[in-house]
Amino acid sequence: MTTPAATLTDRYVWAAARTLPEPQREEFGRELRERIGDEVDARRGSGAPDDDAEFAVLVELGDPAALAARYLDRPLHLIGPRYYLTWKRLVTMLLAIVLPIAVGAVLLAQALAGAPVGEVFASAFSVGFSLAVQLAFWPTLVFAIIERNPGSGPVERWTPERLPTIPDDGRGGRLGDLIASLVFLGLFAGVIIWQGYGAPVANPLGESVPVLSPDLWSFWIPWFLVLIGLEMVFATAIYAWGWNWWLAIVNLLLNVAFAVPALWLFTTGRLVNPEFLDVVGWPWGEAGGIVVTIIVFAVIAVSVWDVIDGVIKTVRRRGGSALSLGRI
Amino acid sequence: MDATTASHLQELRRGTVVLGCLVRLREPDYGYALLESLNRIGITVDANTLYPLLRRLEKQGLLTSEWNTDEARPRKFYRTSPAGEQLAGVLTADWKHIDRALARLTSGEGS
Numbered sequence: 536m537t538t539p540a541a542t543l544t545d546r547y548v549w550a551a552a553r554t555l556p557e558p559q560r561e562e563f564g565r566e567l568r569e570r571i572g573d574e575v576d577a578r579r580g581s582g583a584p585d586d587d588a589e590f591a592v593l594v595e596l597g598d599p600a601a602l603a604a605r606y607l608d609r610p611l612h613l614i615g616p617r618y619y620l621t622w623k624r625l626v627t628m629l630l631a632i633v634l635p636i637a638v639g640a641v642l643l644a645q646a647l648a649g650a651p652v653g654e655v656f657a658s659a660f661s662v663g664f665s666l667a668v669q670l671a672f673w674p675t676l677v678f679a680i681i682e683r684n685p686g687s688g689p690v691e692r693w694t695p696e697r698l699p700t701i702p703d704d705g706r707g708g709r710l711g712d713l714i715a716s717l718v719f720l721g722l723f724a725g726v727i728i729w730q731g732y733g734a735p736v737a738n739p740l741g742e743s744v745p746v747l748s749p750d751l752w753s754f755w756i757p758w759f760l761v762l763i764g765l766e767m768v769f770a771t772a773i774y775a776w777g778w779n780w781w782l783a784i785v786n787l788l789l790n791v792a793f794a795v796p797a798l799w800l801f802t803t804g805r806l807v808n809p810e811f812l813d814v815v816g817w818p819w820g821e822a823g824g825i826v827v828t829i830i831v832f833a834v835i836a837v838s839v840w841d842v843i844d845g846v847i848k849t850v851r852r853r854g855g856s857a858l859s860l861g862r863i
Numbered sequence: 864m865d866a867t868t869a870s871h872l873q874e875l876r877r878g879t880v881v882l883g884c885l886v887r888l889r890e891p892d893y894g895y896a897l898l899e900s901l902n903r904i905g906i907t908v909d910a911n912t913l914y915p916l917l918r919r920l921e922k923q924g925l926l927t928s929e930w931n932t933d934e935a936r937p938r939k940f941y942r943t944s945p946a947g948e949q950l951a952g953v954l955t956a957d958w959k960h961i962d963r964a965l966a967r968l969t970s971g972e973g974s
Contacts, residue, residue, distance in 0.1 A: 565930070565937060566894075570914055572936045573895035606915045 543589055544571050551599035555607065563606065571596070614678050622678045629670045638663040639836070646828045709774050716770035724763045727756060748808045755800060762793050778848040786845040794838040798831060880908045880916065882958065885943050885951035888926060893938040917941055925950055 548567050552560040571592055578588035596602055604611050614622050641662045645655040730746040747756065766789060772782060800806035864872075883906040887897060898913050920926045925947035931938050943951065 566914070566918070566939055569936060569938050570894055570910070573893075573938075574910070577895070602911075605911065606918055608915070608919065 543593055544568065544575075547571070547593050547596070547599055551603045554600055554603045563603075567602075610682055612682075614675070614682055618678050618682055622674060625674050626671055629674065630667060633670060634663060634667055637666050643829075643832055646832060647825055649824065709777065713770055713774040717767055720763050720767050720770070724760055727760065727763075731756075744811045744814055745808050746811050748805055751800070751806070755796060758796065759793070762789065765789060778845060778852050780849055783842075783845040783849045787842045790838040790842050794834055798834055801834075802827075802831065876907065878954070879906060879958075880912065881920070882951060882954045883908070884913075884916065884920065884941075885925065885947045885954070888941050888943045888947075891929070891940040891942040893931070893940050897941070920947065 548564050548571075551567060552564045555563055571589075574592045574595075575585075575588045578591060579585060583591065601611065603609075638659050641659045642655060645658055650658070727747070731749070731752070732743075732745075769782070769785060769789060772785075776782070797806065880901070883901050884897065887901060892900070894910075894914055894917060897917075898908065898910055901908055901913075917926065921928055921941065925944055926941045927944045928939050928941050931940050
């Protein structure tokens with residue numbers, strides 16, 4: 536409790552002045568008392584009782600902290616329009632670049648260390664979450680301090696060089712993609728077939744040893760070859776129509792159809808020909824487990840990225856044909 | 864008055880309060896009296912705008928101030944400084960310029 540002598544005005548002035556730097560408090564307090572006194576007098580003059588008049592005036596003045604901020608031209612926001620866009624670009628960039636790299640690194644490190652799957656994801660999640668909070672917090676703190684610093688430096692200036700390039704959604708831009716896809720897929724299919732007949736690896740007897748298990752020819756190798764054929768059709772469809780949600784879903788299905796059986800066969804030891812492993816001297820001591828982990832990781836990363844890339848391209852395209860915006 | 868009109872009027876009047884203060888305070892006066900007299904002659908301003916404005920103008924050296932303790936309630940009397948006088952001249956000239964330009968627009972000379 537305050538001393539009995541303290542009036543509402545005393546308490547209001549104290550509450551408002553305490554947010555100011557010490558040297559300004561005295562003068563500010565006197566100014567505020569003058570204002571409150573004059574406004575109370577004006578109300579009293581129109582017939583209100585003393586206490587009611589004081590109360591009503593203070594209600595009108597509002598929150599003392601807000602009043603003090605107005606007197607001082609102090610911002611009542613965390614980050615104002617001067618810095619908001621710079622802040623937003625920085626935080627977005629940090630979250631988009633640093634976060635995936637860090638989470639990916641944690642996943643890989645944990646997997647290499649041989650941690651159980653549940654633990655791998657749990658630690659990746661917790662590292663990712665706390666890193667995201669840190670990445671958002673520190674720039675925000677710095678910008679909030681700059682916002683409150685009157686002698687702040689120049690804001691990052693925008694220049695036309697920073698204009699984003701308009702994505703080329705015409706066929707011309709996609710032709711390169713199509714050719715690259717078809718060439719890669721053709722080579723891939725060729726390698727799968729070739730390794731079964733004329734692979735460069737040979738056993739001590741001089742016979743060539745297939746890399747993939749010969750048993751797989753009954754079903755899985757044809758399955759992958761058909762998938763490669765479908766991928767070629769898919770690449771042509773992208774060239775013809777451009778990305779859309781249906782094709783993005785097909786892309787997801789194709790990736791799942793490829794990566795899941797491949798990983799399953801690989802991790803259960805049925806993908807690679809045992810004889811080939813003998814020839815190359817597998818397992819290579821300690822390194823064996825790490826190589827397996829890295830391969831599994833790479834397959835998952837490539838598939839996931841391919842799906843995400845499809846979604847990104849679909850979303851960008853649906854943003855409208857940028858080249859025709861505002862043109863008639 | 865609807866909100867849009869009110870906000871545009873407020874925008875339009877913002878600068879005129881500064882000019883009003885600078886001209887009116889050639890004769891020293893204190894906050895509440897200034898508020899009353901500005902509103903009486905038709906320069907509408909509310910206390911929440913005026914008091915912080917006086918503080919800012921003083922900080923910018925456009926007003927000087929002096930405490931008057933003759934009466935029971937000490938009051939801060941503001942007066943336009945030479946720099947404030949000069950700014951008032953610039954603002955008044957600009958105001959007249961805008962007024963003439965608007966007049967030309969309305970009479971169709973400008974088009």
